[in-house]
Amino acid sequence: DAKTTQPPSMDCAEGRAANLPCNHSTISGNEYVYWYRQIHSQGPQYIIHGLKNNETNEMASLIITEDRKSSTLILPHATLRDTAVYYCIVRAPNTGNQFYFGTGTSLTVIP
């Protein structure tokens, strides 16, 4: 039961910012937004998560709209190593089976 919607694919020029959108219009008040990425043949890698405030770490920034119905993951200076499938997930605390990955966005960083 998908709770998020993402574009299937995106391209980004190397060195430019990559902005990956995610719609989660049915998100509940206690559900967090998580972003993961998966580089071919590796395990998914955690990037960032947030509840309602914008978040930033060494990998990326997460912008969540005020109504929390959508969010954007920003990779500020994309490199070729950022080419991967990016998954947006919503999940409530202390739950397991709601960690549904969906199909994600395949990001290709172009030299």
Next chain:
Amino acid sequence: DAGVIQSPRHEVTEMGQEVTLRCKPISGHDYLFWYRQTMMRGLELLIYFNNNVPIDDSGMPEDRFSAKMPNASFSTLKIQPSEPRDSAVYFCASSLVGYSPLHFGNGTRLTVT
């Protein structure tokens, strides 16, 4: 911390054989998850444990699949008998309680011929 450790990395077996996949979660993590990934179905949650107790196994495909967690530092996923359609990459992940993120291992690539 070494992260989530899975073994073996690759497994090739013949149809009908028993297969056992192993996982060591990150120390102190209370949740452990088993996922399967195929091109057709993407990442599917098979089962998850909380404090070594299976909580939800509704994703386990059929009775040929079983998972155990005898202690906080070890889990197994067993397939008996294996079939070619079980060929996939199997991931183990662990997390703390609450809103903490999952940490994945590098997976076991299973090929059943």
